[in-house]
Amino acid sequence: MPQQDLPGAPEPADIDFTRRRLMLGAGSAIALGSTLGLAACGGGGDAEKEPFGFGVASGDPLADRVIIWTRANRLSESVTLQWEMALDTSFTNIVKSGTALAELAHDSTVKVDVTGLQPATTYFYRFKNGSVISETGRTRTLPVGGVQQVKLGVFSCAAYSIGQFHVYNHAAARGDLDAALMLGDYIYETGLTDTEQLAARVIGREADPKGELHTLNEYRLRYQRYHSDADLRGIRRNMPLIGVWDDHEIVNDLWRDGAGGHDPATEGSFAARRAAAVQAYHEWMPTRTGTDPLRIYRSFDFGNLVSLHMLDTRLIGRDAPIGRDAYLAGAADAPGRQMLGPEQEAWLAAGLQASSATWQVLGQQVVFGGMRIPLSVYDNFSEDAINAFLAALDTPEASRSDAQRALLAQPRIGYELTNWDSFPAARERVMAMARAGDRNLVVLSGDSHNAWAHDLRDAAGRRIGVEFATPSVTSTGLEIAHPKVARGFLADSFLRMVPDLKYADTARRGYVAVNFTPTSVTGEFVFVTSVLENNYSAAVGPALQAQAGPAGRELRRV
Template sequence: MGPVPHTHPRRDALKLGAIAGVALLTAPALPAFAATPRFRHGVASGDPLPDAVVLWTRVTPTDDALPGSGLGPTVTVAHEVAEDAAFTRVVSTGSTTTGPDRDHTVKLDVTGLQPGRHYFYRFTLDGERSPVGRTKTAPATTATVPGLRFGVVSCSNWQSGRFAAYRHLAERDDLDAVVHLGDYLYEYGPGEFGSGRPHEPAREVLSLADYRVRHAQYKTDPELQQLHAAYPWVITIDDHEVANDAWSGGAENHTEGAEGSYAARRAAAMQAYREWMPVRTGPDGRIYRRLRFGTLAELTMLDLRTYRSQQVGTDIGRADDPDRSIAGADQLAFLRDGLVASDARWKLVGNPVMFSPVLIPALPQAIGRPLAELIGVPADGVPINVDQWDGYQYDRRVLIDALARNNVQNTVFLTGDIHTSWAFEVPFDAALYPITRRTVATELVVPSVTSDNIDELTGAPPRTVSLAAEAALTTLNRHLKWVELDSHGYSVLDVTADRVRMDWYFLADRSRADSAATLARTFTVAAGTQRLR
């Protein structure tokens, strides 16, 4: 379908909901958002449970208490949670101590809330109040939920553009949460992988102080602040939260020795991440987790960098080695067993890198080299992207076999990382598809918020040379139903008992915070079919 102007999200939402036979409740209005001197990094919430939600802010108690500085006093920050934006019906209060040891961040898990409810929250320091945030708890575990709607985003590089995609999602009033699939920030120095507004600090980030400063910079973005304040986020990491093409013992963008030890760098990056992000982690710092939204959906968020084996590079014969893993044994079992045992109608998987098999066709060098650079394969050609599940085929086969053997229905992978838009039917055997047309899942891949795509990497006008690559990809990969390699934006996932629908919205200009967005494509998966329509 051609692009459709996206002019009124609330009206569109109500119309689409009526078509689906679902009564969609709009969110209560959020007061106008404006950061304040002591709360200059905004507020955020995340990981909603039926009775709890994570709340976050960062305070600047004195002028010298800047992110990463290690300076400033220990202070006590109060918080309030209410049923209304005027805070006349307060349901929870408390206080938290913070200081330079945690970079003056505040993160708390507020419990005792009611399921499926909107709440408003704010913080106070020395009489100064933060902006008001709005959040929402998950429905009760056994509740029959008529519908859910999630914003879905990935790959938001500060240096590559403005975060208009976040603004468009924040201006909607029909979402339950925002799912971020990784690459929330980038580790590069100014001018590396993006030439727009420069990164701070003015170097590649390596130390704990560096990562704290980089997180702080991203959270000064007004569009990012607006979306954090509007909805709870469910987030996972990909590689750039630490370094490009990370694996358990290193990364492509890390030089051991010259840049210190990778273990120390990763520890610093993850400490800053836990401090600055509204994410609920396990006692061992584990990020992979599962959230349930009534009987309608269960969302499993994966961490595919912390436990993975090193990428095979050009030695693709080792891509199916059973001794190599992308998820690690414990996480793979967590995912497999959870999908098999789940009684939720839809099993959603927040999946940082592409799950479906992809063969890379022969292409002219002008586009073949940029495509190879984007997806991480040598320019002279290999048939798989070894940084994705294609490079860890044993893990993928274990999961596919489990889904097929147990007749697990309605599994949908939600994927980021690759900066472009794709829609797959996940075949049981890609070589036989579509002869048998046996599928075990579907996969919906969202574009980048800003990070470079094929048109930027080639320097060609959008929708010119990429067309040949898209045609070649869909011809060679018959389970691939659609691919678009140029556009930036966001997606909205709409879930009912009868179907899952993904809408892709593309930005007119990623360099502009006020960029328009158009509804560019929609795919629907009817329950029980594992087919894209």
């Protein structure tokens, strides 16, 4: 949709193309066909030294309200700020204004829930501390009634110290996204080794703190370091955010009562660490918080076109993880095994039943569609193992050897056991909710660091919906996990091994822009050539589309 120019918005023409920084030991970027040359602003700088150096943000938009955010730096005591919201960038038509307290107890961050707004309206906002004025942010309220188009950007997995946030730079500059969905791993709590910190220093992206996060102050410092990045500040300034956490905002491999990345014997109370991480998340993200800070699942209605249900598949309800042997023994198939938890499941069922929107959209963390691969490949992820299985698949039944028949008869296992494949009963319950109301289901996912698109079928083979899983902003994918497997071969192999997988890219960083209309949903994958250099190019990958209605729930390239 058309938008007014916003002061400070990233424009390719304003960028210095002479800067170039490489990760220690990394090669140069790869050109991607016909591309748009861009350069990003990058991280570092002195954001913490400027009064409003960490920028402004907006989030959780509704038809009549939106959250606006900032942080007042260098405070020795709590300070009252002024805020203004206008219909123009010069603030000659101010429609709302007020004051808000920047409290040291909340890391000097401020969130205002601005109410009484008009639907489907672009607003501009800013904060003041006396004569000091923040930069201007742009936001937009949600539409009501008949809506012809909604376009959402989907992002996940942004590790600050291993690459530039070019993905955010590109998305902020395009100007046609109604909101940015942050599906988790917005920050990483992990620490760096001395060698990793040295590599991060080469590209100006050292971790702070260097070690793993445990305390409230440490989590706050990590958010400060992330928001020293101008490209992250740019996307926050230019569109409303709708976010949920994954595991790394808190601790790796998170579940309801613990985490694989937390050892109480050496790291203390899990509950205390979780509380610190959740507090810092809400302080730095433009979320609308309720009485329970652990409850982050909520819904957003874009008129009669899209109902977006943001889920928590990590903290609130997930059962303990299982390993390879337990999976093969059938532990994943326990009918009571929980991914969302009973309360969140009941909330989702009620929301799907009550909504009359054309598209029912789940914004959530981990890959939803089935990604089960042959056990021989899982145990020995190599080209030889993959080729042996594919050769057996391609051999006519009458000509197959006993060894080939054994390969095809072997068990399958989810390639990533933290995904929905380890919670099949919970997945069936979600699909049954959509089927009960004949809903057009679209699942948006993150976490895997790679790009995937699925047709979604239930256990009976009925088409239920489609899934678009976004690649990561910077985090490395299967190309690093399996470096001896050729990249193109790796992606093609997944497409052959996994039924209903319609697209795979296992090597590039990027995001997915999802466009909804009354008749179709289209996912357009966008990739950047490198996150190791300041200069980058962006290229649009394939677009996959499904039609509304029972006969159209199948992805096709367009």
